[in-house]
Amino acid sequence: MADMTQSTTSSGPRSADAGPITRFLRATEIDTRLLGMIGALLIIWIGFDLYLRIFDGREFLTARNLWNLSVQTCEIAVLATGMVLVIVTRNIDLSVGSVLGFVAMIMGVMQAKWLPQYLGFDSSWTWIITLICGLVIGTAIGAFQGGIIAFMNVPSFIVTLGGLLVWRGLAWYVTSGQTVAPMDSTFVIMGGSGATGSIGATWSWVVGVLACVMIVASIVGSRRQRKRFGFPRRPLWAEYFLGCLGSVLVLGTIYLFNSYNWPVGIAKRYATEHNITWPEAGLDIPYGIAVPVLIAVLIGIVMTFIATRLRFGRYVFAIGGNPEAAELAGIKTRWVIVKIFALMGFLAAVAAAISTARLNSAVNSQGTTYELFTIAAAVIGGTSLAGGSGTVAGAMLGALVMQSLQSGMGLANVDTPIQNVVVGIVLVVAVWLDIVYRSRAK
Template identity: 35%
Template sequence: MTPDLSSARPATAASPAGADRIRQWFARYKILALLIAVALIWLFFGVLTHGAFATPRNLSNLLRQMAISGMLACGMVFVIIAGEIDLSVGSLLGLLGGVAAILDANRNWPIEATIPVVLALGVVAGLVNGWLSTYRRVPSFIVGLGGMLAYRGILLGITGGSTIAPVSDRFVFLGQGYLPRLAGNALALLLFAVLAFVTVRARSNRRRYELPVPPLWQDATKIVGAGAVIFAFVATLDDYGGIPVPVLLVLLMLGIFTWVATQTVFGRRIYSVGSNLEATRLSGVDTNRVKLAIFALMGLMCAFAGIVNTARLAAGSPSAGNMGELDAIAACFIGGTSMRGGSGTVYGALIGALVMASLDNGMSMLDVDAYWQMIAKGAILVVAVWIDVVSRTNRR
């Protein structure tokens, strides 16, 4: 008698279906999962430090620390989405910050001249990296590796291995200043209004093009939740001194880079180049020019980060930016950017930078040995990439 196997078939099919649902939920709510992870990290360190981690003063310092790697992550996420990598960003940050310190402290240049020159140098360095990896066909990994060594060597040469200090008070304000509380409150209201407008506009556009529209309660919950986070964020920082200028700058960059990624032709071409380079080239897009522009943006972000880092330290240090490239790359991967290119978000990368900064800050407060901090960060990076690899493999 032949056994009846029909009852077993639904069970074998249920597992893949359940796994698919889990993967779909994770892909859809990846940012929410990251925010929950940040909340758990903060809760963990808050308990172990008896509340010291969650004080307004420490959170303000944490966000100021995150702003440096966040600026690098804004540029790095485009580089990785396009299928490239840049290992020179930490050394370039240090070099440009050192140049800014020399111009300000030694040459007595006004800040109005120092900043544009340093930003221009960052763009030029990025263009050189991009030209070598696109038009000269040198792998971007090798270009970045060579730049990491060369830029650090130039920095040691121009500073003589010594700290350049002190920089002017106006320059220091860029790294240590605060936005007035009234201006911070106005900014919070503006961000909330923009969020509500964008959400309503998205619903209108989906209705116009006859696409599925989410339930009204879902978008309303999103607006209310985001608004609560924004006002809690501003209120917490106001308890210490206001919104730090570096945090304001990185939030501005978040808005600009997100707009570029989602609302411009250039942004769509970045994703297209990373998804399928040959098909994009055959469609008439100058892929070399797109990549060149991406590396130029990366150089610009290194300049911003170098300026803010020098202002935060009130000095130019020959060791500035050390391992900065690894923090930026890890932030992108933790934030959901695929190592194979073609997918990723700017806000995900910034949340990844917040995860890394929170771990650094919390473990430092607990006086954890430096080698354990490096082990923990390395393990998190490997797990983030493993999750990306597994999710992509299971989709096939």
């Protein structure tokens, strides 16, 4: 997003009168709202850590807990990336949780009942066919709902509220409410469970280094594009700062993930299977980055590219800013709406695959209340319900904030009804802050 914002670091009177913090933020073009969310996240983490240390003798800020937190956040984070585009166009999707549950049941039945009749158990084709079918079904459901909204002029609230009930009912009908298990052994890798659900220390460092290279390449490419089109550029020190900050955050995260080792039982089983002599001190085998985290990050990168680099993304924000003007400008707004909801259905199917793989089963209750947490994550992440503004990165960070609250309250033994109260209050406060921010920005 930084390359879309013109620098305001000129030597005019406005910069001269600004304080050092304001000048720093203008020079680096750091989103202050994103910075505020990071601050709120740190407060939540530190607050729960202190509470647990004092009253329970446990810790929140451990490698194990943060690793688990990253895995638990993935499903909502994936859904939130699509919800940003939906809300930006002044629509809403209340059916994502039910679509996730329905697709999850279809995926479960395909692996446990249908495909084994023809391919046998643990066929190398089972997980591929299951995933493809799930993605097609999710996309078709999203496109169907988007078509009703766009071409029949039924409000998205009503269409997706009906979808919430319809797809949840059909999810129960697929197996009459019975749980389906187990899943294909290769398919469950996408859930991050067990020893095979992560990529290990070595490949994690490789991914981290590649991410740092991409960060630097992105900054260099952005600077060249600005120079090419005559746009203001950030000072060189700001470019170096952003490159170093991004690299430090990435490598620090990799170090954290590699600090969480396999349990002794899993490590011993691995040593036995691979004829490794078990040392007296034991084996320290790091988990590394979990596979669902990689999937979520990849989805986030792709969705950011779609929203900021492609013509489709510009159309989405144009429709959200002024639908009538977008229509007059020649944008086929109805088809854009259909594509947005189709994309939302696709992402619901991706989240369904992650959820089913993590549980190693398909449960009728999968995705329940996910629509609320997804909308909350997008709004907390800075997506305006008035339409026209929002970022994918902010929505994913909002998902992490939501999951951190839930995880922390769970560890603190807070009752589920109180957890819902806290989430509701956070959502209302987030919308209020958005209103205040917009009123001051005018």
